[in-house]
Amino acid sequence: MRWTQSSPGPFGALVVAGLAVHAAHGLTGFGGPLVDWLVVQALYYVLMVVAVGVCAFRAYKQKSERRAWACIAAGIAAWALGELSWSVGLGNESGDPMIGDVGYLAYYPLVLAGCAWLAADHDGRRPAGSWLDALAASLAISAVGTAVLLDDVFSDIEGQDMGAMLAFAYPTLDIMLIALVIGSAASQGWRLERRWAVLGAGLMLGGVANSMYYAQITAGTYVEGGLLDTVRPMSALMLALASVHGSRTRPLPRTPTLLLPLGLAFVSLTILVIDHFRAIPTAAIALACGALIAVLGRALLAFRENEAMLSHSQVEALTDGLTDLPNRRALSQRLDALLAQAQPTTLLLFDLDGFKLYNDTFGHPAGDALLVRLAGRLSEAVEGEGTAYRMGGDEFCVLLPGDDASSVRVELALRESGEGFDVGASFGTVALPRETLDATEALRIVDQRLYAGKERRRASAGAQASDALLRVLGEREPDLHEHLHDVALLATTVAAELGLGLDEIAEIRRAAELHDIGKVALPDLVLQKPGPLAADERTFVEQHTIIGERILAAAPALRAVGRIVRASHERWDGAGYPDGLVQEDIPMGARIIAVCDAYDAMITVRPYQGAVPTSDALSELRRCAGTQFDPTVVTAFTAMILAEPQPLPEPQPLSLSSRSMSST
Numbered sequence: 001m002r003w004t005q006s007s008p009g010p011f012g013a014l015v016v017a018g019l020a021v022h023a024a025h026g027l028t029g030f031g032g033p034l035v036d037w038l039v040v041q042a043l044y045y046v047l048m049v050v051a052v053g054v055c056a057f058r059a060y061k062q063k064s065e066r067r068a069w070a071c072i073a074a075g076i077a078a079w080a081l082g083e084l085s086w087s088v089g090l091g092n093e094s095g096d097p098m099i100g101d102v103g104y105l106a107y108y109p110l111v112l113a114g115c116a117w118l119a120a121d122h123d124g125r126r127p128a129g130s131w132l133d134a135l136a137a138s139l140a141i142s143a144v145g146t147a148v149l150l151d152d153v154f155s156d157i158e159g160q161d162m163g164a165m166l167a168f169a170y171p172t173l174d175i176m177l178i179a180l181v182i183g184s185a186a187s188q189g190w191r192l193e194r195r196w197a198v199l200g201a202g203l204m205l206g207g208v209a210n211s212m213y214y215a216q217i218t219a220g221t222y223v224e225g226g227l228l229d230t231v232r233p234m235s236a237l238m239l240a241l242a243s244v245h246g247s248r249t250r251p252l253p254r255t256p257t258l259l260l261p262l263g264l265a266f267v268s269l270t271i272l273v274i275d276h277f278r279a280i281p282t283a284a285i286a287l288a289c290g291a292l293i294a295v296l297g298r299a300l301l302a303f304r305e306n307e308a309m310l311s312h313s314q315v316e317a318l319t320d321g322l323t324d325l326p327n328r329r330a331l332s333q334r335l336d337a338l339l340a341q342a343q344p345t346t347l348l349l350f351d352l353d354g355f356k357l358y359n360d361t362f363g364h365p366a367g368d369a370l371l372v373r374l375a376g377r378l379s380e381a382v383e384g385e386g387t388a389y390r391m392g393g394d395e396f397c398v399l400l401p402g403d404d405a406s407s408v409r410v411e412l413a414l415r416e417s418g419e420g421f422d423v424g425a426s427f428g429t430v431a432l433p434r435e436t437l438d439a440t441e442a443l444r445i446v447d448q449r450l451y452a453g454k455e456r457r458r459a460s461a462g463a464q465a466s467d468a469l470l471r472v473l474g475e476r477e478p479d480l481h482e483h484l485h486d487v488a489l490l491a492t493t494v495a496a497e498l499g500l501g502l503d504e505i506a507e508i509r510r511a512a513e514l515h516d517i518g519k520v521a522l523p524d525l526v527l528q529k530p531g532p533l534a535a536d537e538r539t540f541v542e543q544h545t546i547i548g549e550r551i552l553a554a555a556p557a558l559r560a561v562g563r564i565v566r567a568s569h570e571r572w573d574g575a576g577y578p579d580g581l582v583q584e585d586i587p588m589g590a591r592i593i594a595v596c597d598a599y600d601a602m603i604t605v606r607p608y609q610g611a612v613p614t615s616d617a618l619s620e621l622r623r624c625a626g627t628q629f630d631p632t633v634v635t636a637f638t639a640m641i642l643a644e645p646q647p648l649p650e651p652q653p654l655s656l657s658s659r660s661m662s663s664t
Helices: 008-027 035-059 063-087 100-123 130-147 151-157 162-186 194-219 228-244 259-274 280-317 328-341 355-362 364-382 408-413 441-477 480-497 502-514 515-520 533-540 544-553 556-566 588-603 614-624 631-643 656-663
Strands: 347-354 387-393 395-401 416-418 421-432
Touching: 008 035, 035 063, 035 228, 063 100, 063 130, 063 228, 063 355, 100 162, 100 194, 130 162, 130 259, 130 280, 194 228, 259 280, 328 387, 328 395, 328 421, 328 441, 347 441, 355 364, 355 515, 364 387, 364 395, 364 408, 364 416, 387 480, 395 502, 408 421, 416 502, 421 441, 421 631, 480 502, 480 588, 502 556, 544 556, 556 588, 588 614, 588 631, 614 631
Parallel strands: none
Antiparallel strands: 347 395, 347 421, 387 395, 416 421
16 A cells, blocks of 8 residues: 555545545536446445555554554544445434444544544653643633534433434534644644644544534535535545654644633633623533633643743753853852851862873863763762862862861862873862952962962973983983074074963973984984985984974873974975974974074084074075975064074084984
8 A cells, every 4th residue: 555645656646536526526416326326325435445444554554553543443434334324224314313323423432542542652751731731722622612512402402312412412522523633733832743734634624524514404405415425535534644644744833832821711711701691501611611720730830840940040050061060150159158157168279180181182072071070079079078169171179168178188089090191180279268258369369379389380390301301312412402402492482472372382492402302212323424314214313203202202291292392393385204294283383493493403503514694594494484384483483583683592513413413
């Protein structure tokens, strides 16, 4: 059975053609008695059987919706059997109950149950407010239908027989079906899936057809085989078409849900007000009251939801999204409260050491995971005693009772090491309220102490490692020290000229002092060779930047310096070594060192070549700008040399081995 929502296929085309023939016959009455029987009877039941078959097939194929579509198929079949009992002469004209009424009446609970199961299977996770909207809409529509359409029926059935009761039952059940459609739309926030739109249209079409049928029967104008008889199979086939559509369809535009409960409340109140001027059926009054209760329940639920959202928003505003620790705003509020009460408290601010390298090495997701782990340990370390906060980035803060609290246990919680990384923490402290009574001032003081201690720690570790390596290099090549000192001086001045930060300038200075450290691993025969190097020897020498990075990486404080050293012989045009980096991919420090190293090599006297004048050296740098050197660095370097020629180092004769090391 090929009938999809994208293309009806031959089967769907035949069904549409059958409906068209039935409608045309109802309008024109073409043909004779045989055609009348074929269209009014045979074609009618064929279309109903098709609707039953499509729904049953859906129930067979879709296990999750089996009971829903099985009920709807059974409901359509029950209606068709009721029609068939009438056609074979089991009905009567008196309006008394007959066998067909069993089938007609069975249609309603079966279809209602199927729709309810369909909604539960796919919409069970909708918020409770949607279900209250659906209940209120169903009750309100039922109240309106009962008050407007069934007023006369209620007055007629008092003391009447079962036939009159049936006459009341059918329109009542149709109103319930229409209310179900509107309630389903309300439960989906008026964003009906295409399937629900088709299903609802089919149910409403059937309800309208039944209402028109009852009206024509009452007026004595009903004609069997007319256009009205086409509507019933059309309604059944729309239910079948709904079964073909899946649940993943584009919803219709959303209508503001606030209008729905207000509108339903207005409708229900209107019915209650009218009852004071003219009698309204008791059932309609009860339904209107039920709708009002549902609307009030919806309002109460909305109030509680808003309170919960507000509470959640307040918590979110004071909580760090990554670590779930209180954030900077929460710390500020707590500090204000403690200082107002003059409670002795120690404020500790921590900044992670080595976290940037960890983040760069292992990636941001791993860095976030590390922050979460450290935050958990920090929270556990102060649990029951103080409170931990995340200030943002890799900064944490702790409040401990007393103005002389120890930081050792807390600092240890912010340590983690492993293969290739070692993360620790620097910290600053301030005693409250002894040192200050202002929260902003307390944060300023503790931040200042943190970075003062961090800088001393970094400078101490980096300087010790750097001094040790420079001593090794000096022992290997005593005459090289002056050249490295000059390059470092030039690089520091150029970095400042370019407006770099103090930390970056310090890194560049160390990298300039150590950019040839990798040559300590090269044989003397290669380093001290008086003539040009052979191709294999040059390839061997070009490994010295990689060796230098490996040496520096052994000291965590010099790892960033090592990355600059590795790139110190790269070229702006990508023809350098060892990685062939191009332009901005080369670290700024390496670009600066390349220019300073080349300049110092040109103005220094060599055993086999005299020094180049400053003007010629600058001209050579400008000539190579854009190919070997970064043009921006060359411009800044030239401006610095021409503006302040006095501090330039005097040309110094170097040994052959020293000059070989610096010019390769």
